[in-house]
Amino acid sequence: MxxxxxxxxxxxxxxxxxxxxxxxxxxxxxxxxxxxxxxxxxxxxxxxxxxxxxxxxxxxxxxxxxxRTVVDRPFGPGAYGWWGPSWRYFGTGFGWRNWSPWYGDPFFGDTLDVRTINxxxxxxxxxxxxxxxxxxxxxxxxxxxxxxxxxxxxxxxxxx
Structure with missing residues (x-):
């Protein structure tokens, strides 16, 4: 070859x-x-x-x-594997909401960067x-x- x-x-x-x-x-x-x-x-x-x-x-x-398809996340794995920070909050008019740097909150337009590389x-x-x-x-x-x-x-x- x-x-x-x-x-x-x-x-x-x-x-x-x-x-x-x-x-x-x-x-x-x-x-x-x-x-x-x-x-x-x-x-x-x-x-x-x-x-x-x-x-x-x-x-x-x-x-x-x-x-392949690649998902870019803003944070990597934490000290204990894939555990990481997330928050639960009460939004006026929205009720209880969850937010995580791994998944974001689609309601507020937070999305992960997902792209396909050919x-x-x-x-x-x-x-x-x-x-x-x-x-x-x-x-x-x-x-x-x-x-x-x-x-x-x-x-x-x-x-x-």
Whole structure:
């Protein structure tokens, strides 16, 4: 397996047979799904040309979201585990209310910071071929054409 790692993400490629490779590109938490899939396709075309092939076929392709949901709380665990301060108070016109730094009081607009962090990884198994790309195969890509078409949108680590 080989490939660089950079601020945008990293890629790897693994030779399976003489003309078959597994290629992957993993974005970081700032990279959307579409650029991850574009970088994967570009890397597959780049690899095909480096190995002396004219076109490649995607035998299998998958994009996975390995994201997570994060809840930011203003306070961490107390001295006795997850015990922490909370208050009960009587609000005029509201009756008895509870307040805790872990949960806040939604009645007064207190909310926790809940956010989802997406991290996409695209993987493809490709088979490389020489000669003219067959017409009518949606999984077949002309490597030179992919490099020419996607190239202007690709930023390598040396261009950052």
């Amino acid at each position: 080989n490939g660089p790692s950079d601020a945008r993400g990293d890629y790897s490629s693994q030779r399976i047979e003489a003309d078959r490779y597994r290629v992957s590109f993993a974005g970081n938490s700032m990279t959307e799904r579409q650029p991850v899939e574009t970088y994967l396709l570009y890397r597959a075309a780049e690899l095909a040309r480096q190995q002396g092939y004219d076109w490649f076929e995607e035998v299998h392709r998958d994009t996975e979201n390995t994201g 991290k996409y990884e695209a993987t493809a198994e490709i088979v490389m071929h020489r000669g003219a790309k067959p017409a009518g195969n949606a999984r077949a890509f002309d490597a030179a054409d992919v490099l020419r078409t996607l190239g202007p949108d690709i930023r390598t680590p040396s261009q950052r």
